[in-house]
Amino acid sequence: MFLTDLLPPLAQLTPVEQDHLDQARQMQAMSFAVHIPLVCFGVAFPALVVFVEWLHLRTGDPLYRRLARRWTRVMAALFAVGVITGTILSFELGLLWPQFMASFGDVFGLGFAIEGFSFFLEAIFIGIYVYGWDRLPPKWHFASGFPIIFTGFLGSMMVIAVNAWMNNPGGFRLEDGEAVDVRPWQALFGNDYLWHELVHMYVAAYIVVGFVVAGAYAWGKLRHGRWGRYERTALAIPLTVAAFAAPVQLLVGDWAAREVATHQPVKLATLEGLQRTTEGAPEHILGWYDKETGEIRWGIEIPKLLSLLAFHDPNATVQGLDSVPPDDRPGPVNTVRFAFQTMVGIGTALALLAVVTLWVRWRRRGLPRSRWFYRALVVAGPASVVALICGWVTTEVGRQPWVVYEVMRVDAAVTGAGGVPVGYALLALVYLGVGLGVWWVLRRLAAAPLGGAGDPMEVAAARGPGGADADGETAGGTAGGS
Structure with a gap:
């Protein structure tokens, strides 16, 4: 039995009495605006990190290892922030749009289930990758990065598939205003609208990550004059x-x-x-x-x-x-x-x-x-x-x-509960705190020595004879390059 078998027919779902529909929409939009750039880093940044580690394995150049390790810390920090914003989005879907979730959850619920499974796998392998630098053989550590790339792709693909379904719904029939004959696989993956959304988003992810990371190093060159081989390499790749x-x-x-x-x-x-x-x-x-x-x-x-x-x-x-x-x-x-x-x-x-x-x-x-x-x-x-x-x-x-194009309107999906403006204000404060926390963490990571405090293997690899940096500069002279 489908969940919608227990619900009133959709034709009977009239607009909900809600004085704060605009605030609910703005609240959801704010969460998307905060979360989507983090999705880009979850999709594209692990691939850059693994690519740089591959350059180290292929050439033996310690500069690539040093760069991959520093970017690994950034990747882990942004993943942690993405956990916060992604969790908020999940709760918002149920709290702000309960009629939408109740009416069509069995159509697109498979996508969210796969996304959740992918998230947990991604978290496991990020942990292995972060803590495995000096604990795993180099080739096994390199291999542990590929599940991060795959799960980041798979999880975000499921969310995009749900969004594509909302824009071009299918995989079910409306009978007397009720969703019946639900076919989740067809709804999510047999949708012609999915493929352009998917490709458009993934190309955008590499554009955003590439220009944001390159822009950070360009700022270091213009503002602080940091332009050794490390910085040139770290800018050129993204x-x-x-x-x-x-x-x-x-x-x-x-x-x-x-x-x-x-x-x-x-x-x-x-x-x-x-x-x-x-x-x-x-x-x-x-x-x-x-x-x-x-x-x-x-x-x-x-x-x-x-x-x-x-x-x-x-x-x-x-x-x-x-x-x-x-x-x-x-x-x-x-x-x-x-x-x-x-x-x-x-x-x-x-x-x-x-x-x-x-x-x-x-x-x-x-x-x-x-x-x-x-x-x-x-x-x-x-x-x-x-x-x-x-x-x-x-x-x-x-x-x-429309929340589901030409099937369910937004004003029929929104919650009838009060307190939306209060939640809106609290959420804005949460995101302000998260933003300040991210800024502080990234500043600390950028200010850390290139070899990493307490990491003698990295310091030794980063320095040549006489304490010189591997690219001909002192480690202190290029500190904060990322």
């Missing part, structure tokens, strides 16, 4: 990864936009502020949607470009906002438009920076020397995080007013 990923994301973004045009045409109309269904629809760059007239003000209009991008046909018909009743339109329209255009603008700028990076490295066999390049890297780190969050705002706000 920057190269991000430089390859950023141009690819433009192609993936085109794929994602065409899937949205097919499965969620009203969301596409919201992204572009297209009021009326139009053949050969234009694209507006920038501008403000005027809800009174349904026109874009102060935007740059490019004729037929929207039809060309969405359907690869300049004369294709694009569905407008007027195709559905006002209550079924996403909104606010300008919030979705601003988030989407910010994501695209930053993504394009990062792709251009990536092309410059790859061109200079190919032509000169080294990193660019201009200070402006490193200033751009410092900006690129936080900008990539902003683009990431804007992408999720586009996805989630663009699906409104």
